[in-house]
Amino acid sequence: MVARYHRNMSYTNLSHSLNDLFGTPNIKAVYDLPCHIGELAGRLNYSGFTYTASELIRNHTLFNLYEPFLPNELAEKTYARMLGCGSLGLHASLGLCSSTVPMLEYYKFCPECNAEFMKSHGGIYLHRVHQTPCIDVCPYHRIPLFNSSVTIENFDGRHISYNRSLVDLSKYDYSMLVRIAEAFEYIISGQLRCSYADLKLRYRSLLKEQNYLYGNTRLDTQKVMNDFINHYGEKLLMRFGATVEDVYCNWLLSAFRNTDRITHPVRHILIILFFCESVHDFSQHSPLSELKPEKRINAPKNDFAHHYKSILALIDKFPEKSRQALRSMDNAAYQWLNIHDKDWFERHMPPKRIPKPVPKRINWADKDSEVLAKVKKSVSQLLSERNPFVRVTIYAVCGRSGEQYRILNNRHKLPKTMKYLEAVAETSLQFQYRKIRCVISDTNEELTKELIYKNACIVKYRFREVDDYIESLFSGVQINVGKNSGVQSSRICDNLLGWRLRQKKQ
Numbered sequence: 001m002v003a004r005y006h007r008n009m010s011y012t013n014l015s016h017s018l019n020d021l022f023g024t025p026n027i028k029a030v031y032d033l034p035c036h037i038g039e040l041a042g043r044l045n046y047s048g049f050t051y052t053a054s055e056l057i058r059n060h061t062l063f064n065l066y067e068p069f070l071p072n073e074l075a076e077k078t079y080a081r082m083l084g085c086g087s088l089g090l091h092a093s094l095g096l097c098s099s100t101v102p103m104l105e106y107y108k109f110c111p112e113c114n115a116e117f118m119k120s121h122g123g124i125y126l127h128r129v130h131q132t133p134c135i136d137v138c139p140y141h142r143i144p145l146f147n148s149s150v151t152i153e154n155f156d157g158r159h160i161s162y163n164r165s166l167v168d169l170s171k172y173d174y175s176m177l178v179r180i181a182e183a184f185e186y187i188i189s190g191q192l193r194c195s196y197a198d199l200k201l202r203y204r205s206l207l208k209e210q211n212y213l214y215g216n217t218r219l220d221t222q223k224v225m226n227d228f229i230n231h232y233g234e235k236l237l238m239r240f241g242a243t244v245e246d247v248y249c250n251w252l253l254s255a256f257r258n259t260d261r262i263t264h265p266v267r268h269i270l271i272i273l274f275f276c277e278s279v280h281d282f283s284q285h286s287p288l289s290e291l292k293p294e295k296r297i298n299a300p301k302n303d304f305a306h307h308y309k310s311i312l313a314l315i316d317k318f319p320e321k322s323r324q325a326l327r328s329m330d331n332a333a334y335q336w337l338n339i340h341d342k343d344w345f346e347r348h349m350p351p352k353r354i355p356k357p358v359p360k361r362i363n364w365a366d367k368d369s370e371v372l373a374k375v376k377k378s379v380s381q382l383l384s385e386r387n388p389f390v391r392v393t394i395y396a397v398c399g400r401s402g403e404q405y406r407i408l409n410n411r412h413k414l415p416k417t418m419k420y421l422e423a424v425a426e427t428s429l430q431f432q433y434r435k436i437r438c439v440i441s442d443t444n445e446e447l448t449k450e451l452i453y454k455n456a457c458i459v460k461y462r463f464r465e466v467d468d469y470i471e472s473l474f475s476g477v478q479i480n481v482g483k484n485s486g487v488q489s490s491r492i493c494d495n496l497l498g499w500r501l502r503q504k505k506q
């Protein structure tokens with residue numbers, strides 16, 4: 001999938017594809033037990049795909065091959081590491097680096113499978129079951145697999161060329177190779193469901209049934225070893241890195257013991273096919289009841305992998321939940337990870353939600369005074385403006401004060417401010433009178449009616465009252481515009497006008 005993405009994006013550097021898919025360029029895309037799957041699933045979901053991390057691990061990696069043969073704790077830990085970013089030392093932790101079982105060298109393919117893929121998908125996909133060490137035959141077509149020309153090590157993430165090179169299988173029992181391939185297929189497809197303890201119990205039971213045990217415990221080591229070698233033949237065991245020689249230190253006997261020492265899955269498959277015809281038969285086998293251990297009260301589990309698993313499962317299931325909600329669902333895991341693996345914890349938890357600030361209770365009496373002061377300032381600004389004159393209205397004042405929103409949405413909570421605004425707001429006529437008075441007091445030129453009309457920006461004949469007022473100023477007729485007009489200083493202005501006019505006459 002990574003390779004296909006990389007090719008389709010036409011990136012020159014593989015790290016760009018890795019960054020897109022896994023959120024980091026500093027990883028290696030491996031075929032068997034890849035990590036960062038949680039991140040990958042998240043990114044795929046974001047792009048509209050519906051894969052869950054669990055589906056990716058179960059259906060597209062080799063985890064299923066290893067899981068039944070790992071102690072539960074290690075299996076859970078491995079799963080958690082694949083979900084997260086625990087690639088460092090993952091293979092070593094499963095004993096894969098030190099095992100004598102040969103590693104996979106080349107990507108392998110089956111020509112018949114390729115033909116089927118071409119027909120059904122229009123392109124060739126690699127079967128994960130073919131990419132297991134020690135598989136030589138396609139379990140679906142029972143024909144020998146071909147090596148591609150691409151080694152696992154030098155895979156550049158782009159080209160798989162299907163050059164044919166065939167492994168010589170003539171020296172091996174072909175039907176046995178087919179059975180082994182089918183066993184791989186069965187296990188990788190997740191059909192072998194048994195716990196590690198159950199696996200060991202079945203081994204013991206089968207040893208007992210097939211007469212390799214004295215009593216219930218003592219193993220006839222020589223007999224089981226000889227029969228095992230005869231069953232497979234030295235050559236085949238050699239090919240699988242599974243020879244059985246030294247009676248004191250060999251993998252076969254240790255696989256039968258109830259230890260947590262890890263045995264390679266290939267070797268487990270050989271054991272299973274030694275006892276049973278197929279893995280399916282093995283999975284159906286019910287152990288002898290006399291060998292079943294008495295049920296003990298479970299000792300407290302000193303394993304924390306399940307914390308990772310639990311939290312990731314919760315995040316997977318409830319991606320929109322907050323940290324607090326996840327915590328309430330599994331407090332133990334949440335706490336443990338928060339304390340013991342803070343780094344991992346922070347990387348996987350949903351981002352912290354910043355609590356919405358609780359709106360402060362507003363003391364409206366204080367606010368009223370505060371706003372009133374601002375409004376008064378705005379009014380005096382408006383009154384001082386000349387070019388152009390600005391009419392004092394509630395909206396103009398509010399807009400100027402910067403408190404427009406607060407005032408207009410909280411009129412009833414700001415009584416003093418509103419009372420003031422209603423008092424100072426000018427009617428259209430009041431505005432005209434104010435302009436005239438301003439012109440009279442500001443002008444140094446000889447005052448004429450025309451000058452007043454012009455400088456006060458008043459259109460003649462527009463307001464009869466205004467025309468009359470201007471007329472009266474020059475005829476000495478008293479017109480009362482002070483009362484109810486809001487123009488408190490009209491008399492002063494009139495006096496001023498009289499004084500100004502007298503000055504001009506002299």
Ligand SMILES: [Zn+2]
Pocket residue numbers: 110111112113114138139140141142
């Ligand atoms: Zn095939």
